Every structure is written in structure tokens, then in C-alpha cells.
Amino acid sequence: MKSFFRQFFPSHRKMPRKPRRRLQLENQYSSIYAVGDVHGCLDQLLRLEEKIVADAAERDGDKLIVMLGDYIDRGPSSSAVLDHLTAPPPPGFQRICLAGNHDQMFVDFYDAPSIHSDWLGLGGDETLASYGVYLDDDLHPLRTQIKTLVPIDHIGFLRDLPSMVTLGAFCFAHAGIDPRRSLDNQDDEVLLTSRPHEFEWESYSGQYTVIHGHTPVKEVRLGSRVNLDLKVYESGRLAALRIKEDGMTVLLSD
Template sequence: MGTTGIHLRDARAPDGMRLYAIGDVHGRLDLLAAMHARITAEIAHDRPADWRIVHLGDYVDRGPASKGVLDLLVSAGERDPRNIMLAGNHDIGFLGFLDHPEADSLFVRYGGVETTRSYGVNLATGNAAALRSSHAALREAVPQRHVDFLQGLPFSVSFGDFFFCHAGIRPGVPLAEQSPQDLIWIRDIFHFHAGLHPKVVVHGHTPHALPEVEANRVNVDTEAWQSGRLTALVIDGASKNILTIGEDGSVQRSEAVTP
């Protein structure tokens, strides 16, 4: 490991603030609602002085209930701004398709059919006329509050010794100068970087069966749409725990320990 930067074991949340960082949802409203219920119960029971719930992006596509996920998140943000939603590449891809439909877009190729269906529209891509027709129907079906929500998503946020984003950061570039493209798309150059970063990076974007807990980053994308498990990192002072909600109603909690 490098000689500068901060190691996960030493990283802390701001004094008095509990942090929750929730991984990629991808249309799994059932899991997101269960996670929110669990977090709400914990906060009510433990009564931390302050808290933030950071959602790490990719709310739409692949899973069955993208519209419901956006409804929940919009309402959560309106109810309490301590619910923070960051942009993921699929969320930006959805916006891009609404603005300009293309048959070979991320949205069409990777889960947009399910997103479109959640709005009561069938996505047809067999020819240009069919694509234009289904795009027009989707534009009509998507509430403006969803569009406004997606357009307003920030690409990163930081609290204490932690930096939150969807995909990761470009090593060596100051956190304040990271490009939106890297923050929602980067993979290998970030994943394979062994040195410490100025802050511990908490991200999703790259699915794994289990969360990745490394000295310089924590990945909480456990492929909820397919695995039936939605995962969050919980940070309270110097304590870091992994919280996983299963579609069978199971709740698992374990200490986030670096290998």
C-alpha cells in the first residue's frame, strides 16, 4: 500500500453522523423498500445525532420495478434531504434514451425493456418506426418529476474519510477534479490500484456475489436484480459493517474487515 491516503481501518465518519451507502438497486423495489424499513428502524432505535443514506446509483433497468424505485427515491428525497441519491451509468443512460432514442444504446441493450415495462409501455426496437413509437409512449408515461430527479443527480458526495460515487475514481486525480464519466463508468484502472486514496471510496457498478472490502475501497454491488440481495455499508464513527437484505426476508450484518 502507498504511504499517503487513508486505510479503511483508520477511516471515520464525521462525529455523531451515521452513514449508510446502498448499492445498485436495478429495479428491485422490494429490496429497496425492505432496506429503507430496516434503516428507519435502526435510526429510530439507536437515535444517532445525525445520519445520511447515500444511494450509489443504478436505480433503473434489469429488475421489474424501476418506476416504483424512482417513486420511492423521489419521495424520500422530498421528505428528508439526508436521503442522498447519486447518478449511475444506467440512470444517465435512461435520460439519454428519453432525449434521443437509439436502438444500440445502453438502455436498449441492458435492461431498458424492463424499465419501459414498469411504466406500462412495451419497448419495440424491430425497426425505426417502432422505436420512435415506443419512445413517444415512454416519454408520455414517465412523470416529469422522474426526469427532474434524474437530471439533478450529483455524481459524488463525501463525508468524513469516505468518498461516495457509483463506479469509482481515477487514481492520482484529486477527488474534486474527477470526471463524471469516470465516476459512473470506471473499472479496471480503479479496481487494480493498490495504493491508498485521499479518502476510502465507497462504490457499486461492478457486481460481485459478496461485497468487496479493500484497504482503499468498498464495493457494495451484490447484483440485487438477479441475486435477490441488496447490500449497504454502514459507518458509525470508526465502525464499519456490511448490511444485506435478502428477498426471503433475511437480514445479515457483519463487520467490514479488510483481507
């Protein structure tokens, strides 16, 4: 019935959004690990995190994990992924989590639930089910279920995520950037929802290496723009990029 209604009714009206924070930090870390789109796949995240911890064990100094967004939807364990990310990072690590477009859609839905939301067909059904929220055609019980079963700290976490972080010569954003603009002049819509083919990356000669996810690829290729989204909910592989002074290396969960 839900899919029938979505054919004829538009998705819920988007509420005005407050611009997300941007972080600019000094690169004081001995190692940085960027992690691609998790999409509710907790098992792969935990395996990859174990590999990151083991990889960094012999290096002194501060270490950082940068999560590139889209923690929810499509996979089976969205609520558990958010439980994990709202808990402390592994000992010896700091962790920065960036916003993805799916994270924003969940916040929008929480603020204005609708059985006609496009988000439900993009993995939102699976996210709600991970909290024990199941849809029917009655909106009022849906509102009550969401407010009762979805922890407010999960929504607060997603609502407060920054959209971009720069660390030394590296820029991290969920979907990438508009290479024609300076980093001070990037729109959240681009940082969360753009696709690489919208821009001429072949001629990019900016001062930053751009690390992102959002657009699925079969393999991670190193260069001035690195895409870490391996579509983990289908491939079973979650990717991380280790960044050190001597270069970049890809780590995989499996």
C-alpha cells in the same frame, strides 16, 4: 425484431452532456448508510430500508442514506423505485442519491429515443415496461408513449443527480474514482462507468475511503475501497454499508 436491428445499426448518437454536480459536505451525521445498485428491485430496497431504520433507531443525531446509483433496469420495478426515491426519506434521515451509468442512459434515451439504442439490451426494455411502454419498430408511437407515460419528475430527478459526494474521510461515487487523480480532477465518465481493474488499487494510499457499486461482486469486502454491488437482480441481495466513528458494518436486505 428489435434485437435484429441492433446487430446492424449503431446505437443512437449521444447528445452533449452537462457536467454533473459534485457535493462536499461536513460529516455531521451519527450514522451514514451507503446503498448499492438497486436495479429496479423495489422489494429488496424496502426490506433493506426497514433494516437501516431499525439499526439506527437507538442512535441520536442526524442520519444519512447515500444511494450509489443505478436505480433502474434489469429488475421488474424501475418506475416504482423512482417513485420511492423521489418521495421523502424515512423520518430522521436525509438522503443523497448519486447518478449511475444506467440512470444516465435512460436520460439519454428519453432525450433521443431510438429502437437501436444499446440501452434497450442492458435492461432498458424492463424499465420502459415498468412504465407501460412497449417497443415495436415504429419510432413515432415510441416517442409519444415515452413523453406520455414516463413522469417528467423522474427524468428531472435523474438528470439532476450529482456524480460524487465526499463526507469527511469518505468518498462516494457510483463506479469509484481514478485513484491517480485528486478528487477535484475526476471525470464524470470515470465516476459513472469505470471498473476497479483499470487502476492499481493495491497501492492506493489516498486520504479517502472510496465507496462505490457498478461492478458486481459476490461479497462485500471492507477496506480502503468498498464495492456494494451484489447484482441484486440475480442474487436477491441488496447491500448497505453502515459508517460510524467506530468503523464500517455491512447490512443485507436478505
